Amino acid sequence: MPAKKPDPRPELKKLDPTPAPKRAGDPGAGSAAGPKVVRVTAEEMAKKQREISVSEFFAKNRHLLGFDNPRKALLTCVKEAVDNSLDACEEARILPEIEVVIKVANGNGHAPVVAPSTVNGPTVNGPQAPAKAPSVAQAERFNVTVIDNGPGIVADQIARIFAKLLYGSKFHRLRMSRGQQGIGISAAGLYGQITTGKPVKVISRTSEKKSARYVEITIDTAKNEPRTLANKDCEWDRPHGTSVSIDLEGRYQKGRTSVDEFLEQTSIANPHARIVYHNPEGQKIVFERMVGELPPSPREIKPHPYGIELGVLLKMLQETKSHWICGFLSSDFSRVSPKTAQEICKAAGLNPQMKPRHCVGDAAEKLYKGIQATKIMNPPTDCLSPIGEKAILAGLYKQIKGDFYTAVSRSPAVYRGNPFTIEIGLAYGTGQVQQSAAEAEQALPVAEGEEKEPEAQLARVMRFANRVPLLYQPGACAVTKAVLETSWRNYGLSQSRGALPQGPLVIFIHMASVWVPFTSESKEAIADYDEIRKEIRLALNEAGRRLATFVRKRDHAFDELKRRNIFEAYIEEVADACKRLKKGKLDDEKLRKQLTALAKQLTGGEKTDAMTAKKKAEAAPPPESTIIVTPDGVQGAVPEKPVDVPAVEPTRTGKTTRRAVVVKKKATKKVKK
Secondary structure: OOOOOOOOOOOOOOOOOOOOOOOOOOOOEEEOOOOOOOOHHHHHHHHHHOOOOHHHHHHOOHHOOOOOHHHHHHHHHHHHHHHHHHHHHHHHOOOOOEEEEEEEEOOOOOOOOOOOOOOOOOOOOOOOOOOOOOOOOOOEEEEEEEOOOOOOOHHHHHHHHHOOOOOOOOOOOEEOOOOOOOOOOHHHHHHHHHHHHOEEEEEEEEOOOOOOEEEOOOOOOOOEEEEEEEEEEEOOOOOOOEEEEEEOOOOOOOOOOOOHHHHHHHHHOOOOOEEEEEEEOOOOOEEEOOOOOOOOOOOOOOOOOHHHHHHHHHHHHHHOOOOOHHHHHHOOOOOHHHHHHHHHHHHHHHOOOOHHOOOHHHHHHHHHHHHHOOOOOOOOOOOOEEEEHHHHHHHHHHHHOOEEEEEEEEEOOOOOOEEEEEEEEEEEOOOOOOOOHHHHHHHHOOOOOOOOOOOOOOOOEEEEEEEEEEOOOOOOOOHHHHHOOOOOOHHOOOOOOOOOOOOEEEEOOOOOOOOOOOOOOOOOOOOOOOOHHHHHHHHHHHHHHHHHHHHHHHHHHHHHHHHHHHHHHHHHHHHHHHHOOOOOOOOHHHHHHHHHHHHHHHHOOOHHHHHHHHOOOOOOHHHHHEEEOOOOOOEEEOOOOOOOOOOOOOOOOEEEEOEEEEEEOOOOOOOOO
16 A cells, blocks of 8 residues: 655644743743634635626725715716716717606605604604605605607617616727716616615617617626516607616705706706706706707727827737738728838838738837837817807806807817817806806805905806716816916906916816726816816917907996096086186086087097007907807807797896796686686
8 A cells, every 4th residue: 555645734733722831032922822823725715716797896986986975976877877868869860858857765764753642741652643754955865867869779788788887889989979988877777776776767769660668677796797677668658768767875965066067067068958857856947958950970980009009009910800010000090091001110120011910029019119100190080079169158158147258169189199179168257147056055145234255256167078067076187277277367367376266257168089088987087188288278378368358348448437437527517617717608508518528538439449549459359259248239159049948037136047947836826707
């Protein structure tokens, strides 16, 4: 019988529970013995290894997707659903009509509030009153429903679209769109499933000839796969479109960074959309359509050679269908002609007839360096769909009430091989800027005898990326940094060092790109690239020069008006004094008219025009990209009022506003005969 081989692992002996005395010099001598140390083998550790699903990762790290707290989670859910609806409608070339409904969900987790019954004072057991439903401010669970008039979704794809993370059609194509990663709406459903345990409910219809489909789905987080609970035909009153309903834990509060502000800014950046909003308080707010045309449809482009890295180049070399490197460069990249491909191969020292799959190692690195050393045209810009100056003016004029509006669109630029364009809008008004819906909620009444200290009003910055408002992390965004770096004192505004300009100013900044460099998966701030910040500064400078022209002309008009008032204050006394000097033989009424005409001439007549003409002439803002509100009327590119927009609504102060129309239910009154 062969001898048994000794085990190479050292034998672990059982120790006596009473600790043995340690000798002097041993580590830890003089202290109580610690617990027994048991080694874990590599085989035992290998048994614990397992694959982590992307759903499991984001379920534990939901703050990465914007679900930090209940208030922000409610906003993120609405944001993702509205973005999907707008993308679907624009891709199908349908003017969007979106309805957002937020309701307090049943079963908010509060203990029932019972009204005790009393008999002659002391409380006794008796019939209990029904439990009171929590108020909107105290509610912890909400139901969010977003309905659109888009093309609908094929029944087989509904479960994957709404209940599978990293699934979509926008990640692999280079064209401008709101969604990019295929995470948003699925993550909203995952958050609702975790916090309430309820499924996502979807109704979709592709055409009037087909029946609508009703689906209830949850996410299997272990496999990142949808789990269908219900899938059947249903009746729906819409010819086509999609409705998604999610129950989630949230908190509703108006003000900045709220759902109300998000929808308000969305209507500014998307004036071609009509949005109907039902808030939890029962109000119906309608953001009417101001532009009757869809934005141009962006085209998909191929990647630009300057925008790829070495690892991506190696992958493309192995997956290409071309037989030679020269054909691979000209067919798989944009702006690379056969002549440019020959120049790249020459700079890299490679044979143009070399097979792409053989280009590995040092050869691939030479090819990568040759691409960077060759001058290649910038990528095409038809993959972008900017808002446009006309639409920006229409959105600002609809939501912000001011004296001066202007818009600037920069020519497309490139960062890391990705084309992008910057658009700027300014709305300025001295004491006439209408409060937004978010600011109006923060205004508090002042008690009698109390004086409110005047505070320096800082400019309001609206940040957008691919038509989507960015409400969080303004300090980490390249947009805010570019605004702070701009010297607004040169344009007639006060500005402290490192702060926003002071005054009734709204700054609208939009970045459109095939791939927006967000700082995180929650898409809340734009990364700080030098090319992006430079374009924003140049656009702000152009808009600031137009604003400075308006401010200087307005200030000059006010100065002349003050001079005229001073003259008119002394005209009466001068006329009386002259009449006394002439011993009553002077027609004082005629003298007053002559002095009044002279004062008008000196302060605003031909002589003043002649004096101002001697100064350096200032170019007037282009009328096609500027709106100026004067006492005599509105001048410039005033948007035409669509037929379906209702009349302006009077506010509490008696003034009118062009903001969203708030529809309230009114009780019908009986008319006496």
